[in-house]
Amino acid sequence: MADSDAGKLKLKTLDHIGIQVRDVEEVIETWERTFGIGPWTIREMTHTTPEGETLTTKLAFAYTDNGVEIELIQSIRNDFIDTHGEGLHHLGFFVNDVDEDAAKAVEQGAKVAFKGPGGNIHLDADGPGGVRFELMRRRGRVADQ
Secondary structure, three states, rough: HHHEEEEEOOOOOOOOOEEEEEHHHHHHHHHHHHHHOOEEEEEEEEOOOOOOOEEEEEEEEEEEOOOOOOEEEEEOOOOHHHHHHOOOEEEEEOOOOHHHHHHHHHHOEEEEEEEEEOOOOOEEEEOOOOOEEEEEEEOOOOOOO
16 A cells, blocks of 8 residues: 555445435335335334434335345435435445544545444545445344344
């Protein structure tokens, strides 16, 4: 590794794709029928914002044959959709040390957009590309948990 690369985060594999949607069930029905994607595992996650507001998010997970997880996200509050519309929300990467790797990205100019209840961190490059990067500890398939 060149000296200029020391301390930089190097993401190697794309592990999941997060897509913000208005209606999880409608997307599942369409994608199963049209593209054969599934089966799906649906979960609800409740978390509290820093302002003390409790929010519930519906999540649905499916997997491609090469192991990439597709995550559909339906939020009770649609700030993201109101601003950006439905579509790509984040690219997810499994890493060995979420905090250490997030710190490396922050040193290079990324901003922490969200810290999740499972120890995951969403990073925003705050510039070109318009997509967040989620760093999360390695885990098995949601469908198997």
